[in-house]
Amino acid sequence: MDKILIDIPAVLSLTIQGTLVLGMFLLATLLDGIGITLLFAIYIVFWSLQYTAAFRSYLNDRQDARTNS
Numbered sequence: 118m119d120k121i122l123i124d125i126p127a128v129l130s131l132t133i134q135g136t137l138v139l140g141m142f143l144l145a146t147l148l149d150g151i152g153i154t155l156l157f158a159i160y161i162v163f164w165s166l167q168y169t170a171a172f173r174s175y176l177n178d179r180q181d182a183r184t185n186s
Contacts, residue, residue: 130171134164 141160145153
């Protein structure tokens with residue numbers, strides 16, 4: 118029987134990313150002085166930092182699994 122595996126950190130990450138995008142557009146809509154370009158640039162920086170950290174963690178886990186087996 119096949120098992121369905123849910124990667125909780127990935128689901129949490131996608132939820133956070135969706136919340137950031139919605140918040141960014143809400144802020145840009147409510148505050149006329151803030152440009153959407155600036156918010157999008159900040160979002161891209163935070164997303165890339167989070168993605169890099171998550172990918173490094175994944176690679177470290179794979180390397181540890183290989184080393185221990």
